[in-house]
Amino acid sequence: MRFTRFAALATACAAFPVSLWPMQTHAHGFVGDRFFPATLLTDDPFVADEMSLPTFTVNPKGPDGSREIDLQTDISKTLWPDIGVTFSDQWEHLRPKGAPVATGLGTFSSELDWQFFKNAEHEATLMTGVNVSWAHTGRVQALGADDFTTVSPLLDFGKGFGDLPDSVPWLRPFAITGNFSVDFPTKTESAGTPNPNNFNYGFALEYSLPYLEENVKDIGLTGFFKQLIPLVETSYSTALNRGQSGQTIGTVQPGIIWAGQYCQIGAEAIIPVTRQTGNGYGGLIQLHFYLDDIFPNSFGKPLFGSLP
Amino acid sequence: MKRALIFAALATALSAQAAQAHAFLDHAVPAVGSTVAAAPTQVQLFYTQDLEPAFSGATLADANGQPIATGPAVFDPRNKAEMVLNLPRLPPGHYKVSWHALSVDTHRTTGAFSFDVQP
Numbered sequence: 321m322r323f324t325r326f327a328a329l330a331t332a333c334a335a336f337p338v339s340l341w342p343m344q345t346h347a348h349g350f351v352g353d354r355f356f357p358a359t360l361l362t363d364d365p366f367v368a369d370e371m372s373l374p375t376f377t378v379n380p381k382g383p384d385g386s387r388e389i390d391l392q393t394d395i396s397k398t399l400w401p402d403i404g405v406t407f408s409d410q411w412e413h414l415r416p417k418g419a420p421v422a423t424g425l426g427t428f429s430s431e432l433d434w435q436f437f438k439n440a441e442h443e444a445t446l447m448t449g450v451n452v453s454w455a456h457t458g459r460v461q462a463l464g465a466d467d468f469t470t471v472s473p474l475l476d477f478g479k480g481f482g483d484l485p486d487s488v489p490w491l492r493p494f495a496i497t498g499n500f501s502v503d504f505p506t507k508t509e510s511a512g513t514p515n516p517n518n519f520n521y522g523f524a525l526e527y528s529l530p531y532l533e534e535n536v537k538d539i540g541l542t543g544f545f546k547q548l549i550p551l552v553e554t555s556y557s558t559a560l561n562r563g564q565s566g567q568t569i570g571t572v573q574p575g576i577i578w579a580g581q582y583c584q585i586g587a588e589a590i591i592p593v594t595r596q597t598g599n600g601y602g603g604l605i606q607l608h609f610y611l612d613d614i615f616p617n618s619f620g621k622p623l624f625g626s627l628p
Numbered sequence: 629m630k631r632a633l634i635f636a637a638l639a640t641a642l643s644a645q646a647a648q649a650h651a652f653l654d655h656a657v658p659a660v661g662s663t664v665a666a667a668p669t670q671v672q673l674f675y676t677q678d679l680e681p682a683f684s685g686a687t688l689a690d691a692n693g694q695p696i697a698t699g700p701a702v703f704d705p706r707n708k709a710e711m712v713l714n715l716p717r718l719p720p721g722h723y724k725v726s727w728h729a730l731s732v733d734t735h736r737t738t739g740a741f742s743f744d745v746q747p
Contacts, residue, residue, distance in 0.1 A: 350650075353739045440738070486722075486742060489661065534653040534739050537661030581649040581676065613649040616733040 348610050352440030353535055354480035357577045358608050360586045361553040362522035363499040365447045365478035367404030367435050369611040369620045371395045377604040380592045385417035398622040406431040412463050424459035427466045443480030468507035475500050493532040498523040514562035522555030549577045569597040583609045651677035651731035653739050660741040667718040667745045671725055678708040683730035686713045691722035720747040
């Protein structure tokens with residue numbers, strides 16, 4: 321009897337995906353008619369199968385005159401349609417003023433996310449998760465990589481303005497994404513320097529030319545220009561305690577993303593906002609792959625479950 | 629050598645899947661957001677990828693959001709990247725086309741746009 325029930329259940333499970341064929345996938349950054357590109361500075365408010373390889377950053381000079389160049393990679397994988405993980409690390413090249421150059425890996429981090437809200441009509445989404453930067457995964461002495469683990473619960477949001485009335489058509493391609501998180505370090509200080517709790521917040525304001533062309537007004541853009549998304553990102557981190565309350569570092573980063581079928585290329589200027597952040601200018605460029613489009617039947621789909 | 633092999637593998641994977649991805653609206657006739665002098669007899673939607681006809685379609689609504697009977701979307705078997713919606717006789721007014729598309733690799737996209745028919 322038990323075997324019969326098991327056999328029936330197994331048969332039903334085997335038949336279920338076949339009955340739904342073709343299973344529909346609706347992945348990276350889509351909410352309703354809105355496509356959110358992968359932003360370069362701030363966290364994306366969606367889970368996806370994607371990979372940044374590489375993100376090349378020339379940072380503005382630090383307050384002490386040092387210059388850091390980073391080569392970062394991250395990879396995101398959906399476990400279930402709305403739950404995913406991201407792993408990231410970076411190779412750093414630090415040129416301190418009047419001291420030898422130091423190179424090596426920075427702190428390795430991982431993130432578990434749950435995209436718990438999506439509203440297609442209003443192009444809105446919410447995602448929560450937790451980011452962990454792991455202790456002793458980079459060159460602590462030479463590069464200042466963390467000797468402590470930091471746990472950061474986070475909340476991300478995305479909102480497209482395609483639901484605005486037809487009387488303001490030119491505003492409808494706008495979208496905003498943002499993220500909030502709080503850092504909880506496992507050590508209160510390292511080598512005499514305090515490790516405060518930080519409040520992190522960032523936003524990206526985008527103007528989607530693909531959305532303009534497909535949903536609002538065909539203004540005759542073709543090819544390369546039809547796939548551009550100008551944006552401005554800004555991100556801040558404010559210390560909350562341990563003698564550093566109120567100290568804020570942050571940048572404003574105007575840039576542009578070209579979003580293709582399988583990948584996107586983005587570039588941004590980096591402008592420090594506070595004296596603690598640094599001075600002068602920097603820049604970054606990123607090549608980002610949509611793994612769900614490149615490997616739709618294997619690595620590019622959730623490990624468990626199918627997308628609605 | 630190792631890096632060259634990885635690059636070659638990635639390039640092969642990209643080229644092998646070159647006909648698969650999300651289907652975006654390339655252009656439409658009447659054009660997105662356009663005003664036409666004469667009522668069109670059909671809406672033509674051209675996509676960047678081939679579609680699965682059984683899981684793709686479009687609807688038409690008037691300025692008040694009331695649906696207009698059009699019949700199902702039609703696909704040319706020789707060009708699955710084109711969807712056609714045959715229209716009844718349309719009086720002057722504001723119309724909204726809503727479409728949904730499933731590309732051949734099962735990625736789903738949706739969109740909507742308006743056009744006007746002049747009096």
